[in-house]
Amino acid sequence: MGRNFSKSRALFQRAIKSLSGGVNSPVRAFKAVGGSPLYIERGEGAYLFDVDGNRYLDFCGSWGPLILGHAHPVVLEAIQKASERGASFGAVHEGEILLAEKVKKLCPHLELLRFVSSGTEAVMSAIRLARAFTKRNKIVKFSGCYHGHSDYLLASAGSGLVTFGIPASAGVPEDFTRHTLVAPLDDEQAVRDFFRKFPDDIAAIIIEPVPANDGLLLQRRGFLQFLREITAVNGSLLVFDEVISGFRVRPGGAAEYYDIKPDLATYGKIIGGGLPVGAFGGRADIMQLLAPLGPVYQAGTLSGNPLAMATGLATLEYLERTDGWSNLESTTGAFVKLLNDETSDCAVNIPSLGSLFWINLQKEPVRRAEDISKDNAERYKGLFSRALEAGIYLAPSAYEVGFISTAHSREDLKSAARSLGEIIRSL
Ligand SMILES: Cc1ncc(COP(=O)(O)O)c(C=O)c1O
Structure with missing residues (x-):
């Protein structure tokens, strides 16, 4: 007998009357996987409980935090503890120093930091800073990498080899993406071409060093190193968007994993331990351009919020204290190995790094968004809905990665790998 989702369905019908599309962030509507979203009543450890009383092993983890x-x-x-002292001061407090000091210790390449309230804001501010520092306009980004929903980063590649970005959302004027250049991942020539065409106008290259928003498109270290070198030689900055990879793939994020030092880096998700936080940071000579020291304006009513600073700090301290990152890597490794064994005859591959993984329903590993099979999404619908029936909550989109937490036990993961293997074999 199938699970009962009647209360969730009723709530969604009610939600669409007061919230646009019934949601506050689009993927949550389950449109990509069909069906109606689950309304969550509570989360406990590795599990989510919906309003109909169903329990799921959660591989989404609120999308990473x-x-x-x-x-x-x-x-x-x-x-x-923090809330007893007040929810917000709009003034400086010790909690923001404590988190900044912890982040600097884990990420020694960040000489100065600033906290904001989301990943989108962090990236927006880092890009403004990069443009001000270099006195240049253009930004190179990669197709398949997501950097939040600011106008000029919602750009897709236009046609042609050297291409200007075209708006990827209605409501973004072409003028706004005119300075956004979009290259395929793992394509050194495309990046060289941009520098040849605009030798004095590229402010920065921004990349998710562990691209995790269009599947998990793990890059060659050599490609990231190439980006480091070509930006340095051309007087541009390298920005690592570590909103997902930061404090996830290593304590010091992808910068530590690949041993490559970006000029600026952006963070979100884990740095707030589940409360709304983003951060950006990097070289002191660049960060000192921010107001009030310099001419680059950036601000936020709730930036450095005391509750969010406290949860971010508690999360990082706990991971440090308990050797969290290496434990996560080993439990995730065992899970991915078992899932691979279970599906060895299937058209599937499962890239993984740290505690991230992606179930890619095609045999060939991919490094570029352009190489992801077009029928992936259709097959994923079957995987997603049958996983829900089996009590496993995967991200409601074929292109989102899976996140494993310290609360996932080896037993949980073993039984999930068996169930997922069985479902994938039957697709
Ligand atoms: C790499 C990356 N950058 C930026 C963002 C935007 O962060 P937020 O949703 O907190 O605005 C995200 C969100 O998923 C992300 O994955």
């Missing part, structure tokens, strides 16, 4: 799982005691305690 919940590296300790749901409602972890250290996070709850941090919220409790």
